[in-house]
Amino acid sequence: MSLEDDIKQDKFQSEQHKAAINIMFTSSWLHGINASYLKKFDITPEQFNVLRILRGSHPKKLMLSEVASRMIDKSSNCTRLVEKLRQKALVQREICKDNRRQVDISITDKGLTLLKKLDAEASLMKGIMDKLSKTDAKELNRMLDKLREDN
Amino acid sequence: MSLEDDIKQDKFQSEQHKAAINIMFTSSWLHGINASYLKKFDITPEQFNVLRILRGSHPKKLMLSEVASRMIDKSSNCTRLVEKLRQKALVQREICKDNRRQVDISITDKGLTLLKKLDAEASLMKGIMDKLSKTDAKELNRMLDKLREDN
DNA sequence: TCTAAATACTTGTATATACAACTATTGATT
DNA sequence: AATCAATAGTTGTATATACAAGTATTTAGA
Incomplete structure (x- = not known):
């Protein structure tokens, strides 16, 4: 359409x-x-994104602001997003001993298991995005990056 | 970047x-x-979008669901968006006499005046988007439309 | 005509973003 | 050591989306 x-x-x-x-x-x-x-799967795209970020660094923990800086969407909400994942036992929060201002976040086994089930999400996106050839996609990326230059 | x-x-x-x-x-x-x-100007992009839709049809009124169908973002929220504009006296709401289920919305003079002041917004977007040539923009549109085919 | 379905909109709840104000802890300066 | 600034998070408020359930009105069918 x-x-x-x-x-x-x-x-x-x-x-x-x-x-x-x-x-x-x-x-x-x-x-x-x-x-x-x-x-x-009772999870939002934003929460899914945070889980993937944490899987990417697993088993290394990330401090909250590191999670935030890797998020696609704006990250002012990171505390509350992580709290929701914690309530579902998908991530673990702990105050850093070396720097007690800092909160370290890591993905739990339950979180990793859930992500495994969600690999189909990647296929779904792939099905859509593969309507573009690799060359087209590259061109699209070039143009979008160009828009965000400077400013 | x-x-x-x-x-x-x-x-x-x-x-x-x-x-x-x-x-x-x-x-x-x-x-x-x-x-x-x-x-x-104490207005959000979503509210701005609704105002422009109404200016587009002015002086003809639009029923709420017509406004909704023209919105860029998802429109489940249309009632509340319009209500906020009404509180600022930028639009007018009236129950349609011929069909009392229906709510007709129109932009007020105050709304039109505000939009005039906001023409600079168009220049701002133009400044960004004109980093792409017309040919590039056309190509970008082609690719985005292609992604949304079927599904 | 009475009833059921369709239409048009409203409202409640959960989630998310933006922004500003806030707390707590650490680091740096004098 | 005392103070001030910087850092790391948290929390409150306004706005928005998604979805589901609700109301009111109109239309269509038996």
Whole structure:
């Protein structure tokens, strides 16, 4: 479905303007697909992202601000996100002995087991994204990176 | 700044996978720029979007669900969004006489005046998006539309 | 005409973002 | 050692999304 149909608009000021809307619309669309898949496992895309970050460093712990800096979405909410994962016993929190300001987070076995079950999520995304060739995807990445230059 | 630096990740499973993350990251980045600009005018990007939709149809009123269907972001929240604009006297709500289930929304003069002041927002976005040539933007739109095909 | 279904919108709850103000701890300066 | 600034997190408030359940009104069918 074209963007014009999706948001019932038939003209944009320019291709560039349309592209801005298209990026945001497609992002929201991707997020929605992800969310609805992950919901069956009682987890949100944001929580899923944190779990993957922690698996990436496992068995090394990460301090909260390290988790935050690796998050895709803005990370002001990191404390509360991690707290929700802790309540589900998917991660562990502990005050760092060397620096008691610091909170170290690690993924639990239960968290690792859950992630294993969620490998299908990767396939789902792959199914969508592989509509683009590797060359196209590279081009897309180039353009998006270019937009974020400077500023 | 490259995506790798932005989210402190140095490898992705594929260019396609990276593109998915890049779309969501760039969307969030665009939203943030917009939000911080609009904040000075005590309005959010979502509310701004609704105002522009209403200016587009002005002086014709739109029923709530028509507004919703034109929104970029998901529209389950339309009632509350419009209510916030109404509290600021930027839009007007009235029950439709012919069909009392229906709520007709229109932009007020105050809303139109505010939008005029916000034309600079368009320039701000233009400044960012014009880093892409028209050809590039067209290509970007083609790729994003392709991702959303079917599914 | 009475009832059931469809339509249009509203409201409640859980989750998330943004931002600002706050606490606690550590490091640095005098 | 005492103080001040920097660092690391936490918490409160406003806004937004998603979803589900709710109300009110209209339409369609028996």
